[in-house]
Each structure stands twice: as C-alpha cells, then as structure tokens.
Amino acid sequence: MGEDSVLVARRGDATWITLNRPERRNAYDPEMADAVVAALDGSTRSRAVVITGAPGAFCAGGALGNLSAPDVTSMRGLYRGSLRLFDAVRNHPRPVIAAVNGAAAGGGNELVVACDLAIAAESATFGQTGPRVGSAPVTGATNVLGVQIGEKRAKEMALLCRRYTAAQALELGLVNAVVPDEELEAAVDAVVAELAALSPRYLEIAKVSSNIWWNAARDSFTNGLGMLVQAIGSPDMAEGAQAFLEKRRPRFPDPDA
Template identity: 80%
Template sequence: MTMGEVRAERRGDATWITLDAPSRRNAYDPAMAAAAVEAIEGASSSRAVVITGAPGAFCAGGSLRTLGRPDVAAMRELYRSSLRLFDAVRQCPRPVIAAVNGAAAGGGNELVIACDLAVAARSATFGQTGPRVGSAPVTGATNVLGVQIGEKRAKEMALLCRRYSAEEALELGLVNRVVPDEELVPAVDALVAELAALSPRYLEITKISSNIWWNAARDSFSNGLGMLIQAVDSPDMAEGATAFLEKRRPAFPPPR
C-alpha cells in the first residue's frame, strides 16, 4: 500500500514501512509524517514493524525546504508532526525496528532513538543537525538519548552536530547490530522471526512498560517545541537554514 511518499508492505510476519522521498533524502514534511503515522497505526496485526528509507538515505529528518522563509503555522505543524510520528512508534503495540540503510540525520536520528530496536547497514551514518541548521533536537536527542547512550555522549551528539559511523553508533549503544549493506534485510528478517516466536501479548506489555523514560520526557518535548515555535523566523533560523540549502558554513549572529 502506498500513501503519498510512504510505502507499507506486509512481508511475512512484519509490516515494512518505507519513507520514499529520495529527492530530499527521505526527509519528511507534515503530509509524509501523517502517512507514516497511518501506516504504523495500521500495522498492529503484524508481529513487528520495520521502518526504513528508500535507497540513498534512511531519513534526513524534517524537510528544511521552507526554513529560509519560514511561516509560523507551517513550522508549528512540521514540529508537531515530528512528535506525532515518534509517539506513534512508541505507542505501537508491536516492536518497531529501524532498518537504517543510509544517513539518519536530525529528526531521522531521533526516529532511530524512538524505535525499539535498530539494525544498521555498515554504510549508515548518524547524527543530529539542529544547532547547525537553526533548530534544536528537542524530541528525543536532548532527553531520551541520554538514557540510551549516557548524558555526556548524548550532549556531544546534540550540541556538536558530529556525524557518527554505524560502528560508532553501535559502540555508543544507539543501534543493536551493524551488518554489511547487503545483509541488512536478512538480518532484520531474522530479528522479526525471533520476535514472531514470542507472545505478542507479553511483548506489548514489555514494550509499553519500557516507555517510562519516554513518558517522563514528554513535558520536555512539549516545552521544547514551544520554544522552537517562538524562535521561528529568528536570525539564527534564517542563517542556519539558508546556509544548509546553499551548502555553506553558517555565520550565526554573536550571542547576546
């Protein structure tokens, strides 16, 4: 089933959801995020859900096409669509696996954070981009990521906007396994088969119970999104987004 720029396909015991906007490295806009949420919510009859990207990237996060000339209402919807997508992953009764087949950047990296399990192709890369492009990673990387990889490493990732290899992501604890690119699908299929042999009822209980840290951070998400909305059309946002689109280094205003 295809819903705009999202494809959902039942493969054995799993529903595979593919983010399919290769021209922008599978970055999502509100419509694409809504389609992904619909696909996730419609996959509860599967034993597992797999999220991956069309060839070329896993997900480059929220689309930055309009950030250089932002509209407050549009940006509010983009920010909120990110949270709706990540919440759908966490509220899905089935384990959600990130099959990371390329770059997971910005909100794409936060999508990995939201998933229950993650398998990465060796060529995959990871990292946050917020402070580099005039934004901040408030829906996972500034809070829940600290639980996953430790506070100092999480702050390094969120503040410095470095890029990490798949092997580095494995060492950090951001992913469960790294495999050669051509073995990504078989490795995920094997993980799905493992999950399919277990009780879906008790897997759901285990998953929902594990959301304690996500739920505890929920106020932080909302507060962070509110601050981002108030910063729409700021000089920092305009410069970061314009520099990104022009593929140059940003020259942000000095601190006040």
C-alpha cells in the same frame, strides 16, 4: 505530496514502512509524517514493524526547504508532525525496528532513538543537525538519548552536530547491530522471526513498561517544541537554513548580551 511518499508492504510477520522521498533524502513534511502514523496504525496485526528509507538515505529528518523564510503555521505543523510520528512509534503495540540503510540525520536520528530496536548497514551514518541549521533536537536527542547512550555522549551528539559511523553508533549503544549493506534486510528478517516466536501480548506489556523514560520526557518534548515555535523566523534560523541550502558554513550572529 505523492501518494507513494510512504510505501507499506506486509512481508511475512512484519509490516515494512519505507520512507520514499529519495530526492530529499527521505526527509518528511507534516503530511508524510501523518502517512507514516497511518501506516503504523494499520499494522497492529503484524508481529513487528520495520521502518526504513528508500535507497540513498534512511531519513534526513524534517524537510528544511522553507526555514529560510518560514511560515509559523507550517513550521508548527512540522514540529507537531515529528512528535506525532515519534509517539506513534512508541505507542505502537508491536516492536518497531529501524532498518537504517543510510544517513539518519536530525529528526531521522531521533526516529532511530524512538524505535525499539535498530539494525544498521555498515554504510549508515548518524547524527544531529539542529544547532547547525537553526533548530534544536528536542524530541529525543536532548532527553531520551541520554538514557540510551549516556548524558555526556548525548550532549556531544546534540550540541556538536558530529556525524557518526555505524560502527561508532553500535559502540555508543544507539543501534543493536551493524551488518554489511547487502545483509541488512536478512538481518532484520531474522530479528522479526525471533519476535514472531514470542507472545505478542507479553511483548506489548514489556514495550509499554519500557516507555517509562519516554513518558517522563514528554514535558521536555512539549516545552522544547514551544520554544522552537517562539524562535521561528529568528536570525539564527534563517541563517542556519540558508547556509544548509547553499551548502556553506553558517555565519550565526553573536549571542545576545
């Protein structure tokens, strides 16, 4: 991983964290997830934190390159890296804003779920990919997302793997606002300015208090990750990943009797 896979810049009252692996649509591996966690840990003096992606995508979730022939240790590291990243967003003392500038897919969509606020460019898209690629979205989309957009809609997103436009994400309640692409940074800056006028101490109290549903779902996260680890190397994982890499429709085996 290059040293610039995560870019960190202080802009006024906010720290901007940019996922910078455009060649893989800003998908993260464990090292990149840890770099984002370190950037979050180093940004507590800001009034807000913004997470965005390098041009071309917001975040395609966990890097899928090795799933067709997975190594258990590396896959366990990727799963745990995702949870560390999402927990770091939730446990950060400042509001964390997702500036969704492109596709938020799989773990990238769950990153939006984890953020406190989300503003999307009109061209952004959203959706889960797990059951299509040999995985399941157990760190947000199968649990906390139901609180945000309603259980039936969350199950639709997690089970059917549909793609949603920014306008649809706004209607669902997954994002707070949608703006023209060229106005995304200005819109985020305006929200940062609103936050900067408020008490950071009491914003932190409000954020910690709002984590009640996230905290309640932590057992679901860890149980789900445990099941994913047990499924590493399964025929469904291998076929889903290979189909994804070959850009074809997967041919999953029939369910067990």
